[in-house]
Amino acid sequence: MNWLRNFMMGRYGGDQLSLALIVLSLLLSSIANMFRQPVLSVIACIPLGVCIYRMLSRNISKRSMENYKFMMLLSPVYSWLRRLPLRIHDLKYYRYFKCPGCKAQLRVPRGKGKIIVTCPKCKTEFMKKS
Template sequence: MKNNPLNRLQKWMMGRNGGDQLSLALLILSLLLSIVSGILDLPIIIYISYIPFVLAVYRIFSKKVDKRRLENYKFMMKVSPIYSFYHKRKTTLKDRKTHKYFKCPNCKQGLRVPKGKGKINITCSKCGTKFIKQS
C-alpha cells in the first residue's frame, strides 16, 4: 500500500491550495480562448489562452493557501450577484406552473403566491404592505 500512486499524490498535495472556483473559472476561460482561437484561426489568442491556464495551475499547486483563499473569496463576491440572478430566474421558470410572482408596490420585494386562488390579499413579508392581485 505504500507505493500506491494516489497516496503519493495525496501526500504531495498536502498543504497546497488545490482546486477552487477561481481556478476552475480560469481553466474554463483558457479552454474558451483556445476554442475561439481555433474557430477564428488567430494564433495570438492561443498564446493568450496560456495565461489563465498557467495562473490556474499556479493557484492549484500554491502553498500560500491564505492568499489563494482571499483571492477566491474576492472572486466569489464579484460572481455571486450573477449566480444569484440566474438562480432566481431558474427557480421562477421551474415554479411558473404552480406559483405566480409579484413585486411589492412599496418596497419592490419579490413575493410568491400559489396560482389559481382567484383574487387574493397579499401581505408583503418585508414591509407589511397589503395589496390585492389576481393569482
C-alpha cells in the first residue's frame, strides 16, 4: 500500500463531485444495460474518465474550485432535502407559503380559514386560506 500512498502524493483525490460523477456513470451504465443501448454504455464511461482525471490531477486549487462550484449548485437541493422530513411531519398541522415580498418560507397553522399572513422578515401582508 506504500506504492499507492506515494502515487497519490500531491494528487487531488476524491470529493463530492467525483462521487456524483461515479453515481452518474453507474446510473447511465445501468440504464444502458436495461435498454440494451451500447452507445449509452460508451457515454457512461465519460463521467468515470472525468472522475479518474480529477482524482489523479495535481492541480489541487482548480479541482477544489470545481468542487466548490458544484456544491454551491447543489446547496438548494441539499437544504430542501434536509427540510423535507420536517415538512412531511408538519403536513397535518401546518401549511407553508412563500412570501410574495422576500420569498421567505412561512408556516401557518392549518384549518384557520382565510387569514392575513404577515411576513416576520419584511412585514408584507397577504391573504391566504389555511
